[in-house]
Every structure is written in structure tokens, then in C-alpha cells.
Amino acid sequence: MKILNLDLGDKSYPIYIGQNLLLKGELLTKYITGKQVMIVTNTTVAPLYLKKVQNLLSSFEFAQVILPDGEKYKTLGTVNYIFSTLLEKRFDRSCTLIALGGGVVGDMTGFVAASYQRGVNFIQIPTTLLSQVDSSVGGKTGVNHMLGKNMIGAFHQPKCVLIDIDTLDTLDNQQYSSGMAEVIKYALLVEYLNFFNFLQENIKDLMNRKKSLIIKMIYQSCQHKINIVAQDELETGKRTLLNLGHTFGHAIENTLGYGTFLHGEAVSVGILMATKLSHLEGHLSSKQVAKIQDLLEKANLPISIIGKINASAFMKAMLVDKKVINGNIRLILLKRLGQAFICDNYNNHLLDQVVNEFCQ
Amino acid sequence: MKILNLDLGDKSYPIYIGQNLLLKGELLTKYITGKQVMIVTNTTVAPLYLKKVQNLLSSFEFAQVILPDGEKYKTLGTVNYIFSTLLEKRFDRSCTLIALGGGVVGDMTGFVAASYQRGVNFIQIPTTLLSQVDSSVGGKTGVNHMLGKNMIGAFHQPKCVLIDIDTLDTLDNQQYSSGMAEVIKYALLVEYLNFFNFLQENIKDLMNRKKSLIIKMIYQSCQHKINIVAQDELETGKRTLLNLGHTFGHAIENTLGYGTFLHGEAVSVGILMATKLSHLEGHLSSKQVAKIQDLLEKANLPISIIGKINASAFMKAMLVDKKVINGNIRLILLKRLGQAFICDNYNNHLLDQVVNEFCQ
Numbered sequence: 238m239k240i241l242n243l244d245l246g247d248k249s250y251p252i253y254i255g256q257n258l259l260l261k262g263e264l265l266t267k268y269i270t271g272k273q274v275m276i277v278t279n280t281t282v283a284p285l286y287l288k289k290v291q292n293l294l295s296s297f298e299f300a301q302v303i304l305p306d307g308e309k310y311k312t313l314g315t316v317n318y319i320f321s322t323l324l325e326k327r328f329d330r331s332c333t334l335i336a337l338g339g340g341v342v343g344d345m346t347g348f349v350a351a352s353y354q355r356g357v358n359f360i361q362i363p364t365t366l367l368s369q370v371d372s373s374v375g376g377k378t379g380v381n382h383m384l385g386k387n388m389i390g391a392f393h394q395p396k397c398v399l400i401d402i403d404t405l406d407t408l409d410n411q412q413y414s415s416g417m418a419e420v421i422k423y424a425l426l427v428e429y430l431n432f433f434n435f436l437q438e439n440i441k442d443l444m445n446r447k448k449s450l451i452i453k454m455i456y457q458s459c460q461h462k463i464n465i466v467a468q469d470e471l472e473t474g475k476r477t478l479l480n481l482g483h484t485f486g487h488a489i490e491n492t493l494g495y496g497t498f499l500h501g502e503a504v505s506v507g508i509l510m511a512t513k514l515s516h517l518e519g520h521l522s523s524k525q526v527a528k529i530q531d532l533l534e535k536a537n538l539p540i541s542i543i544g545k546i547n548a549s550a551f552m553k554a555m556l557v558d559k560k561v562i563n564g565n566i567r568l569i570l571l572k573r574l575g576q577a578f579i580c581d582n583y584n585n586h587l588l589d590q591v592v593n594e595f596c597q
Numbered sequence: 598m599k600i601l602n603l604d605l606g607d608k609s610y611p612i613y614i615g616q617n618l619l620l621k622g623e624l625l626t627k628y629i630t631g632k633q634v635m636i637v638t639n640t641t642v643a644p645l646y647l648k649k650v651q652n653l654l655s656s657f658e659f660a661q662v663i664l665p666d667g668e669k670y671k672t673l674g675t676v677n678y679i680f681s682t683l684l685e686k687r688f689d690r691s692c693t694l695i696a697l698g699g700g701v702v703g704d705m706t707g708f709v710a711a712s713y714q715r716g717v718n719f720i721q722i723p724t725t726l727l728s729q730v731d732s733s734v735g736g737k738t739g740v741n742h743m744l745g746k747n748m749i750g751a752f753h754q755p756k757c758v759l760i761d762i763d764t765l766d767t768l769d770n771q772q773y774s775s776g777m778a779e780v781i782k783y784a785l786l787v788e789y790l791n792f793f794n795f796l797q798e799n800i801k802d803l804m805n806r807k808k809s810l811i812i813k814m815i816y817q818s819c820q821h822k823i824n825i826v827a828q829d830e831l832e833t834g835k836r837t838l839l840n841l842g843h844t845f846g847h848a849i850e851n852t853l854g855y856g857t858f859l860h861g862e863a864v865s866v867g868i869l870m871a872t873k874l875s876h877l878e879g880h881l882s883s884k885q886v887a888k889i890q891d892l893l894e895k896a897n898l899p900i901s902i903i904g905k906i907n908a909s910a911f912m913k914a915m916l917v918d919k920k921v922i923n924g925n926i927r928l929i930l931l932k933r934l935g936q937a938f939i940c941d942n943y944n945n946h947l948l949d950q951v952v953n954e955f956c957q
Contacts, residue, residue, distance in 0.1 A: 272923050313677050317742075320673075324744035329921045352712070354919045355739060355750045356831075379715060382677075384684035390715045391751060471716070559714045561689045563632050 239456050243374065243463040245470055248394045252374060252463070254456050256448065258401035259286060259362070262293035268360055268396040271331030273298045277319060277346040278337040279306040282364050285407050290337055290362065300326045304342065308495035311341045311380050313389060319349045333358040333396070339365035339412075340372035340500065344390070347378030351393035361395045364404040366416025367501050370423075370458035373398045375466040375476075381495065385557040386487045392471055400459075402451055410537065413446070415501025417536035420454060422481050422508060423461040425529065428575035430457050437528075440535045478577045480560060481569040482507030488554035492546045498539070505538035510591050515571040517587040518580075525574045541595060548589075548596040555592075599816050603734065603823040605830055608754045612734060612823070614816050616808065618761035619646060619722070622653035628720055628756040631691030633658045637679060637706040638697040639666040642724050645767050650697055650722065660686045664702065668855035671701045671740050673749060679709045693718040693756070699725035699772075700732035700860065704750070707738030711753035721755045724764040726776025727861050730783075730818035733758050735826040735836075741855065745917040746847045752831055760819075762811055770897065775861025777803070777896035780814060782841050782868060783821035785889065788935035790817050797888075800895045838937045840920060841929040842867030848914035852906045858899070865898035870951050875931040877947040878940075885934045901955060908949075908956040 238255030253264060274297040278287055283303045291299060302322050304310055323332070336346035336359060343361050350359035363373035379390020405413065424433035435457070436443070442450050462479070469476040485507030489498055498506075512529050515521045533540055560567040562581070568588075570580045598615030613624060634657040638647055643663045651659060662682050664670055683692070696706035696719060703721050710719035723733035739750020765773065784793040795817070796803070802810050822839070829836040845867030849858055858866075872889050875881045893900055920927040922941070928948075930940045 313673060317673050320742055320749055321744065324742060324748060324917060327916060327921070327924075329923065330919055331922050352739075352749050352751060354748060355737070355752055377715070379712075382680055382684055384681065388684060388714060389680055389712050391712060392715055556687060557684060559690055561687070562691050563689065564687075 239452065241456070241459050241463055243394075244467045245394060250395060250397050252398040252400065252459050254400045254402070254452060254459065256401065256403050258399050259289045259293075259403070264399060265290070265293050265335075265360065266296070268358075269297065269333045270358055271329070271333060273300070273326075273328050273332035274335060275300040275302065275323065275326070275328060275332065276335045276337050277302045277304065277342055277349070279304045279342055281306040282338045282342070286337060286364060286404060290335065300328065304345075308341055308381070308490070308500065311345055311495070313380055313382075316345055316349055316352075316380055319345070320353060323349075323353055328353075330354045330357055333360060335360045335362060336373075337362045337364065338368070339363065340368045343368050343373050344378050344387070345380055347376070347393050347395065348380055348390055351378055351391035356393065358396050359393070361398040363398065363400060365408055366405060366413050366455075367419055369400045369402070369405075369455050370416055371419040371462065373400070374459055374462050376470065386490055387559070388557075400455060402448060402455065405446065405451065411499060414537040415499040417443070418482075418501035418505040418508065418533070418538055420458050421529075421532055421536065422479070422504065423458050425508070425571060425574060426478050426481060426577045427461065429461060429464070432457055432461070433574060437532060440532060444536065477560065477567070477579050478569055481571075481577050482511050484555060484558045484560050484566060484568055485510040487558055488551050489542055489546065491554040491557065492550050502539050505533050505536075506540060506542055506595065509533060509540050510595055511568060511570055513594070514568070514583065514587060514591045517590065518570060518583055520570065520572050521574070528574070543595065543597055546596050548592050551592050551596050552589075599812065601816070601819050601823055603754075604827045605754060610755060610757050612758040612760065612819050614760045614762070614812060614819065616761065616763050618759050619649045619653075619763070624759060625650070625653050625695075625720065626656070628718075629657065629693045630718055631689070631693060633660070633686075633688050633692035634695060635660040635662065635683065635686070635688060635692065636695045636697050637662045637664065637702060637709070639664045639702055641666040642698045642702070646697060646724060646764060650695065660688070664705075668701055668741070668850070668860065671705055671855070673740055673742075676705055676709055676712075676740055679705070680713060683709075683713055688713075690714045690717055693720060695720045695722060696733075697722045697724065698728070699723065700728045703728050703733050704738050704747070705740055707736070707753050707755065708740055708750050711738055711751035716753065718756050719753070721758040723758065723760060725768055726765060726773050726815075727779055729760045729762070729765075729815050730776055731779040731822065733760070734819055734822050736830065746850055747919070748917075760815060762808060762815060765806065765811065771859065773806070774897040775859040778842075778861035778865040778868065778893070778898055780818050781889075781892055781896065782839070782864065783818050785868070785931060785934060786838050786841060786937045787821065789821060789824070792817055792821070793934060797892060800892060804896065837920065837927070837939050838929055841931075841937050842871050844915060844918045844920050844926060844928055845870040847918055848911050849902055849906065851914040851917065852910050862899050865893050866900060866902055866955065869893060869900050870955055871928065871930055873954070874928070874943065874947060874951045877950065878930060878943055880930065880932050881934070888934070903955065903957055906956050908952050911952050911956050912949075
């Protein structure tokens with residue numbers, strides 16, 4: 238088992254990464270304060286892992302909420318359903334919530350934990366690659382609004398993150414690829430751990446789910462993430478870099494409707510759009526663009542939305558994003574492979590050109 | 598004009614108290630970051646003060662939301678309506694929300710500000726006595742759930758609080774009395790500023806709305822509040838004292854339905870219930886109980902719920918409260934006049950006796 242620590246002063250917490258962690262009760266229970274525990278999970282994950290985690294919690298007053306599976310249920314309505322259950326079960330401020338599932342379950346459970354009685358404890362047990370490398374770490378919580386993705390939420394850090402990579406055994410290939418998009422994102426952002434080369438060299442074995450490599454990949458992804466979050470918890474600066482590909486990606490998800498593209502699939506296209514714009518802006522070489530595209534393709538990720546969205550709908554959706562400041566769309570671009578930067582003075586014609594190329 | 602400062606490190610902010618403040622644009626605008634401002638108010642306050650405040654904001658991109666008036670609209674549904682308006686107007690993370698109204702408007706606007714795009718700035722302009730002496734200061738935000746009052750929310754501090762006491766000119770007597778309940782609460786909690794005597798001596802003039810005395814009363818109430826909040830922003834200790842009468846009061850509001858009793862009216866009965874239990878527990882003398890009851894009555898506040906709620910419904914509602922920890926109802930009681938304490942080892946039979954006396 239490997240352990241990382243996200244250093245946020247009195248909100249610091251550990252991230253455990255390894256196999257068989259869902260069999261180790263003490264890892265989980267030492268982060269539970271109070272007597273009441275509720276697991277929030279979904280209909281896909283519950284039959285696989287709910288009983289296993291529940292078995293670790295025999296000494297607590299236990300409750301569970303099983304949600305329908307999918308990004309389209311990440312709404313204020315679902316959050317209110319969880320509030321109702323907490324209140325019906327008389328859960329008080331000393332309770333602990335456990336998010337058992339992917340990013341949707343984690344984001345919603347975290348937001349409920351942030352808002353229930355003005356804040357209770359929660360623990361993340363991510364079961365998808367995407368949530369293990371990205372969304373379970375860093376305290377971003379929230380839900381979607383009909384008019385924009387993740388528009389309602391809070392920063393609320395978990396007490397610990399428990400990443401049992403054995404849960405990936407039951408993850409289908411499309412979901413696994415979706416997680417790979419966020420992994421590849423880290424490799425592009427900063428030069429650290431020689432991560433891009435590691436991914437290039439091992440992409441075949443990683444897609445074949447070689448566990449020793451998966452642990453290394455998740456560990457290094459989380460290292461990338463905590464390095465950035467520790468410097469900028471509330472995303473007033475450097476953390477924005479983690480949104481590489483996301484403003485484009487959110488526009489895809491918003492326009493097509495949640496669920497048509499998985500989050501990571503939309504981010505994959507978004508990364509490539511940011512990459513191409515970076516190239517047109519005179520930063521990345523076309524060779525580097527090709528290398529990035531090649532890696533995304535080898536991870537079985539989509540690289541185009543041609544025929545799916547028209548350019549004007551896409552641009553309109555881009556404008557509803559948390560990176561829009563005073564009407565300007567702030568984008569994350571790449572100076573080169575391994576050096577992302579926040580850009581709000583790109584050439585709008587070049588942005589149009591990229592959007593038209595991808596949306597024709 | 599008087600100024601107080603709530604000291605919370607980098608979340609510190611000023612509280613301005615005086616007359617004609619809604620005519621002074623610079624007081625407001627210097628706390629607005631970004632270009633977009635939205636005023637949230639209600640149908641009662643809008644015709645009186647919306648235009649006045651809007652006039653101060655001519656240099657900003659302006660939007661407004663006018664909500665129906667009343668505690669029963671303090672819901673996640675109303676909050677979602679505000680989110681929708683913000684998104685329709687393309688308000689971004691740099692926007693500022695202004696709460697113009699009483700406690701309900703302030704609590705909801707604050708919660709929207711806490712949750713919109715994971716947090717934006719907001720300013721409180723309280724227009725009722727209750728919100729001027731209590732709810733606008735300290736960063737408690739939130740909404741009610743069908744199963745419990747203020748069960749959903751966040752701690753989110755405003756950038757400033759602007760208390761123009763001229764807005765009380767349009768406040769009806771029942772609402773004014775409701776605010777007095779929270780004022781009297783401060784006088785019972787701690788011995789500070791000789792506040793109980795001040796209220797006793799001046800209750801007649803205060804009820805006759807003598808402005809110089811009102812300013813003094815609001816200033817001293819806010820002093821009480823900020824002294825406590827500065828020591829315990831997140832209510833892990835001393836801030837709990839501010840809930841004197843509120844566990845009882847919330848049970849009244851929950852049982853009767855929001856709006857039957859105003860919040861301060863429910864708190865008034867709650868204060869007297871806490872006072873009587875304190876007496877039965879051997880703390881307060883019956884003379885002190887009588888003094889407190891007398892002051893509440895002179896403020897035209899209710900002191901009984903006889904015939905309105907039965908005892909078992911009341912006890913059930915008490916159990917759904919944020920002060921319930923591991924099944925125990927934690928109450929604020931009085932050692933003596935001017936010394937409140939957190940109590941969870943009171944005699945349950947005596948609590949029953951008080952509830953039965955008030956609910957017969």
C-alpha cells in the first residue's frame with residue numbers, strides 16, 4: 238500500500254492506494270467520528286462493493302442511499318433526496334458520510350457533506366479510474382444545473398481517500414479510458430516524474446490493466462494533483478491549470494446532454510482542442526500535437542465531435558463555465574508538452590478556427 | 598455612523614450602523630469586486646428600497662431577483678431559482694450578490710453565494726430588526742428542509758454588512774418585536790455592557806422606536822455577536838450559546854409550519870422555556886425568571902404556545918435540530934441572568950415538565 242498526504246493545514250488528509258483495501262476496516266474506521274455512518278453509492282456499485290464496505294462498519298449506526306447511476310442524476314434534486322434520508326434517519330452533525338462510487342457519487346456526497354447542517358465529515362472511496370486519479374482528491378464537490386456543469390457546489394475536503402485498485406476489476410473499458418483522459422492531462426500540465434514518457438512507454442500494458450503499473454499511474458497522478466491543490470486549494474491561481482481541456486469538455490457535455498460522452502471522453506476531445514489552439518497560437522509544435530493525439534487514441538479515447546455539435550451551439554455553451562471572468566473565456570493552453578498556462582489573450586479567430594475544425 | 602469589525606483573519610469584515618446609509622454609494626461599492634451585481638430581495642422590500650440601492654450601482658452590470666416574502670419560501674427550490682437566474686444572466690465567479698431584506702433573504706442569498714460556482718462574494722443589507730441584530734452578521738447561511746429548519750447551509754461570510762436603521766421605519770410592529778427577541782437573548786447570554794439593564798430601563802422608548810436608542814441597541818447587539826463569532830466561527834464551542842431558546846423555537850416553527858409564528862416570536866417562547874428549565878434545574882431564581890418574562894412581554898412577544906402544539910409532537914420536533922449530538926438534545930441554559938452554558942446532562946423529567954407546561 239502506498240500513502241500520500243495532501244497538506245492543507247488542519248484540513249490535511251491521507252490518500253491510501255493499493256489492493257485489498259476494502260478488507261481493512263481500521264483504515265476506514267479511524268477516520269469516522271461520531272456513531273452514525275451513511276454510505277452513498279449507486280445501483281451499479283452497490284451490488285459489487287456495498288456489502289464489503291458495510292461489513293467494516295458493524296460498530297456504527299448505519300444507513301445507506303443507493304442512487305441511480307449517471308451524470309444526469311448529479312442534480313440538486315438528488316442531493317435533496319440524500320438530505321431527506323439523513324433527516325429521516327435523524328443523522329446529526331457528528332455523522333460521517335462515505336462516498337462509494339465514481340465521480341458523480343463523490344461530487345454529490347461531498348456537496349451533501351458540505352451543506353448538511355452546515356458541514357459534516359465525509360470519506361471518499363472512489364471505484365472508477367477517473368475518481369481515483371482526480372475527482373476524489375482535492376475537495377471539489379457539487380452538482381450540475383440544467384444551464385451548466387458543476388455550477389453549484391463547495392470546496393469541502395474529505396477526511397481520507399481510500400483507493401482500492403481492485404475495484405477497477407469491475408470497471409468497463411469505456412469507463413477506464415475515460416479515467417485515462419485525466420491521467421494524460423496531468424502528463425501535459427507540468428514536467429514532473431517524467432510522466433508523459435511513462436505513459437507513452439506503458440500505454441499498452443496500462444490498457445491491459447497491469448496492476449503494478451496501474452498503482453504507479455494512480456500514485457503519480459495523485460502526486461500531480463496534491464502538489465497543485467496544496468498550493469491553491471480554492472482555485473484562485475495555479476489550480477486552474479487542472480482544467481486543461483475542461484472548458485471545451487464541459488461545453489461538449491452541456492450541448493450533447495450528460496451521458497452521451499463520458500466526462501473523460503469529453504475532456505479528451507477538449508484536451509486535443511486546447512492542444513490545437515496552443516499550436517495555432519505558436520506554442521506547441523505539430524509533432525507534439527501528434528504525440529498527444531496518438532496517446533489519447535491509444536487510450537481508446539475520442540478525438541473528435543464532428544457531426545455531433547454545431548460550432549455556434551458549442552461557442553454558446555463555452556460561455557457558461559466557471560473559467561469565464563467578466564465575459565472572457567479563460568483557457569488553459571500549453572506552452573509546450575509539460576508546461577500549461579492560463580491564457581485569456583488568445584486570438585478569437587484561432588479559437589473559432591479550432592471550434593469549426595472540431596464541429597464541422 | 599458607527600462601525601464594528603468582525604475579526605476573522607482574511608475573512609474579516611466591517612459592520613456599518615447608522616441612518617441614511619442607503620444613500621451612500623461608496624460604502625457599498627468599495628466591497629464589490631467584478632462587474633456583475635445581483636440584488637436578491639422580496640416582494641415586500643423591493644417596492645420600498647430596491648430602487649434606492651440600485652441607484653448606487655449604475656456602474657455595474659445589474660440584475661435582480663424578487664422572491665415571495667416569508668420563511669416558507671426559504672427552500673432549496675427558491676435557491677435553485679436564484680441559481681437559474683444567475684446562469685441565465687451569465688453571472689461568473691467574479692460577481693457579487695447583495696441580500697436586501699430580512700433574515701430569510703439574507704440566509705438564502707448567503708447560501709447561494711456560498712454554493713454558486715463554489716463561492717462568490719456577497720453583501721448583507723438587512724432591513725428588519727432581527728436581521729440587523731443577528732442573522733446578517735456571522736456568516737450562517739442556509740435554507741429549511743421539510744423535515745427541519747436550517748438543515749441545509751454553509752458558513753459563508755459577507756464582505757460587509759450595511760445596517761441602515763431608517764429601513765425600520767417601514768417595519769411593522771410584529772416584525773419589530775420579533776427582532777427584539779434576539780436582542781433580549783444577547784442580554785441573557787453574557788454579562789457585557791450592562792445590556793439587560795439598558796433594555797429594562799429603555800424598553801418603552803425602544804418599542805416607541807426612538808432612533809438614538811435603536812442605534813445603541815443594534816450596535817451593542819452586534820458587539821455581543823461579533824465577540825462570540827470571532828472566537829468560534831464554525832460553532833464548535835462558544836457560538837452554540839447564541840442558540841439560547843432556538844432548539845425550543847425551531848421545534849415550534851417546525852410543528853406549527855413556518856409563518857404561523859415569526860422566528861423571533863418562536864424564540865421568545867423558547868427563551869422562556871429555557872429560562873424555566875434553568876430555574877427547575879436550580880440555577881435561575883424565580884425572580885429572575887419573572888424579570889425575563891416581563892421584558893419579553895413588554896416587547897410584545899408571545900410567552901406561551903398553549904393550545905397550539907401537543908407535548909409529544911413538540912418533543913419529536915426537538916429531536917431534529919443541529920444541537921442534537923448522538924441522540925442527545927443539547928440545550929443552552931442559564932446559570933443566572935448573564936451567564937449561559939451548554940447543557941446536556943439536564944434532568945429529562947424536568948424538560949418534560951417544562952414542555953408539558955407550555956404545551957398543555
